[in-house]
Amino acid sequence: MPAALVDRTLAELEARRAYECRLTPQGALDTLADAESFLRDRGMLTRTADCALPSLFGACHEEPYQAGSRGFGSWPKTKYPWFWELARLDGIHELAIHRGKSMLLTAEVAALADPICRAELDRYAAADEDSATLLRHLGDAGPSELEDLKVELGWSASRLRGVRSPLERVGAVVSHGVTLPARGRGHVHSSVLARWDQAFPEPSGGGGLEELIVAGARAAVVAPEPELRRWFSWTSRWDDGLVDRLVTQGRIERPAPGWVSVPHPRPG
Numbered sequence: 001m002p003a004a005l006v007d008r009t010l011a012e013l014e015a016r017r018a019y020e021c022r023l024t025p026q027g028a029l030d031t032l033a034d035a036e037s038f039l040r041d042r043g044m045l046t047r048t049a050d051c052a053l054p055s056l057f058g059a060c061h062e063e064p065y066q067a068g069s070r071g072f073g074s075w076p077k078t079k080y081p082w083f084w085e086l087a088r089l090d091g092i093h094e095l096a097i098h099r100g101k102s103m104l105l106t107a108e109v110a111a112l113a114d115p116i117c118r119a120e121l122d123r124y125a126a127a128d129e130d131s132a133t134l135l136r137h138l139g140d141a142g143p144s145e146l147e148d149l150k151v152e153l154g155w156s157a158s159r160l161r162g163v164r165s166p167l168e169r170v171g172a173v174v175s176h177g178v179t180l181p182a183r184g185r186g187h188v189h190s191s192v193l194a195r196w197d198q199a200f201p202e203p204s205g206g207g208g209l210e211e212l213i214v215a216g217a218r219a220a221v222v223a224p225e226p227e228l229r230r231w232f233s234w235t236s237r238w239d240d241g242l243v244d245r246l247v248t249q250g251r252i253e254r255p256a257p258g259w260v261s262v263p264h265p266r267p268g
Contacts, residue, residue: 247260
């Protein structure tokens, strides 16, 4: 392909990405309903902008809660609760499969992760004593709040955190936030943990890492090829021929060296 045509095609894709991923202030999300529509259109959103995948907070284009701060202080000043509010909607799931970071996925995209997460559930059930204990307890007791788990298992907060984090990272365990009354006055924030097969009782019958990569490429519009293997936690399932296979199958394409996108109809 002539270099000028490659450059024009990549530029066109980058312009399309800027529009569809709300990368400019003109596309800023104004309401929670806008944010829901954005999520359902893209299929997946990271919380903060850290890769080519579309980001909820990146699309807000709102001043940070605390200028010059890092972490929570860098989140949008008034729109930061939208992440949790979206996660409570029907057909939306919060998973920590973005290398341990939480992301939002529609039910259709979450279903693509199903065979991987079920395999990870089996793997961790046999991996070590603490993982097996937590998974077995959740299987017997059902989804459980953190304080209840600490009491029932006799574990410290740090021990429970050390066991749950790797399980959530690979999707074997999922969590959702809850607000509970505090002793006296006010409230406290906690989480309820569940096994993947409790949150998703019926196997999806399809999906896998390749399908998730294609869904991610669609969500991003165009992305640097080396980045794809860092989108999700399961790097051990990656093989060097994965992208080549998807290109050969026509499921993704390389519009320019080092870049990937899903095929788009070309005018004319």
